[in-house]
Amino acid sequence: MTPLERRASGSLATIFAARMLGLFLVLPVFALEAARYPGGSDPAVVGLAMGIYGLTQGLLQIPFGLASDRFGRKKVIVLGLLVFAAGSFLAAAAPTLNWLIAGRALQGAGAVSAAVTALLADQTRDAVRTKAMALVGASIGLMFAVSLVAAPVLAAHIGLHGLFAITGALALSCIAVVVWWTPPAPVEHSSVPRGRLADVLKHGPLLRLDVGVLVLHAVQLAMWVAVPALLVQSGLARESHWLVYLPAVLASFFVMGGVFPLERRGYLRAVFLGAIGLILLVQVGLLATSAHPSLPVLAGLLFLFFCGFNVLEATQPSLASRVAPPHARGAALGVYNTLQSLGFFAGGAVGGWLAKNVGSAGLFTACAALMLVWLVVAWPMRAPQSRPTAEEVLADEAQAT
Numbered sequence: 001m002t003p004l005e006r007r008a009s010g011s012l013a014t015i016f017a018a019r020m021l022g023l024f025l026v027l028p029v030f031a032l033e034a035a036r037y038p039g040g041s042d043p044a045v046v047g048l049a050m051g052i053y054g055l056t057q058g059l060l061q062i063p064f065g066l067a068s069d070r071f072g073r074k075k076v077i078v079l080g081l082l083v084f085a086a087g088s089f090l091a092a093a094a095p096t097l098n099w100l101i102a103g104r105a106l107q108g109a110g111a112v113s114a115a116v117t118a119l120l121a122d123q124t125r126d127a128v129r130t131k132a133m134a135l136v137g138a139s140i141g142l143m144f145a146v147s148l149v150a151a152p153v154l155a156a157h158i159g160l161h162g163l164f165a166i167t168g169a170l171a172l173s174c175i176a177v178v179v180w181w182t183p184p185a186p187v188e189h190s191s192v193p194r195g196r197l198a199d200v201l202k203h204g205p206l207l208r209l210d211v212g213v214l215v216l217h218a219v220q221l222a223m224w225v226a227v228p229a230l231l232v233q234s235g236l237a238r239e240s241h242w243l244v245y246l247p248a249v250l251a252s253f254f255v256m257g258g259v260f261p262l263e264r265r266g267y268l269r270a271v272f273l274g275a276i277g278l279i280l281l282v283q284v285g286l287l288a289t290s291a292h293p294s295l296p297v298l299a300g301l302l303f304l305f306f307c308g309f310n311v312l313e314a315t316q317p318s319l320a321s322r323v324a325p326p327h328a329r330g331a332a333l334g335v336y337n338t339l340q341s342l343g344f345f346a347g348g349a350v351g352g353w354l355a356k357n358v359g360s361a362g363l364f365t366a367c368a369a370l371m372l373v374w375l376v377v378a379w380p381m382r383a384p385q386s387r388p389t390a391e392e393v394l395a396d397e398a399q400a401t
């Protein structure tokens with residue numbers, strides 16, 4: 001990576017990490033803490049309070065992505081972070097569950113993922129794009145692991161109100177990163193024609209990736225409806241679950257590092273499809289062990305899941321940014337992140353319904369079926385060719401003349 005690419009990758013990964021840490025800190029303790037609010041005894045309302053973030057996030061990713069194409073990435077990112085911070089502070093001050101739902105909905109309205117990813121794509125070459133996206137994915141995975149350890153401790157001292165206040169403060173700190181650390185968007189970005197939504201909704205390779213990100217995050221969240229209960233049944237106390245999660249996440253980072261040399265050697269398609277197949281096998285393994293959970297088996301399956309998940313988290317947005325028309329990159333990533341957020345929402349809502357009505361075995365069967373459908377949809381994919389940078393185009397033109 002060039003110094004500018006390292007600066008862009010580091011700053012934007014920091015934005016993702018700080019924002020996701022704020023969200024992840026809430027999730028491990030949300031259901032227990034929300035029960036203390038007036039109206040918190042209704043599981044359906046608590047589930048709505050958890051999932052409504054993903055719904056509003058999904059509805060606004062496309063408008064934010066289109067706006068970043070038209071008005072500039074950094075302006076849209078700052079606006080979204082302000083909205084996210086406002087939602088966090090509203091949730092921190094919420095006296096009832098209904099106000100908490102309003103705060104969570106406003107948090108989701110700060111839908112900056114598409115604009116951040118598009119800015120990172122603008123500032124990195126195709127050859128290092130996956131590495132840059134992997135840095136973002138690794139930062140998200142690390143924040144997830146940290147939150148599993150820190151959330152119960154912090155919640156015991158400052159409660160859910162305090163966790164939301166921390167989330168708002170982290171969002172404001174991200175604004176400082178955008179303004180003073182993140183490099184400006186390339187000059188050529190503002191001079192090209194702006195993309196339209198129609199340009200990306202009829203793009204076959206992009207639609208395959210959109211289906212994939214929807215399935216991946218639906219399966220991820222649905223899994224976590226049932227996995228904690230299986231760990232408890234295997235004999236591991238709830239407060240000790242991080243002893244399984246943290247090593248699995250950290251060890252999977254080392255596996256993810258092997259993606260870059262394989263990509264350079266032309267094996268990106270094989271790695272991508274292999275990661276989908278690996279998560280499919282994990283769902284089959286969870287189905288097989290759900291009747292009589294074994295802690296070593298669950299730990300091994302979670303390690304394999306994080307290996308596949310982290311590889312896909314790094315390669316999917318990289319592929320989406322590379323196959324998207326450059327003038328419509330924000331719109332393309334807006335659609336991509338919309339389906340990612342809707343996957344979160346659907347995974348939580350449908351996963352909870354499945355666990356209640358057909359049990360964990362039925363849930364893992366549905367997850368395995370979804371992964372199989374994705375594998376079939378993704379099978380025709382081809383790794384995109386690297387596009388020349390603006391500097392390389394100018395050099396070729398100079399050489400030709």
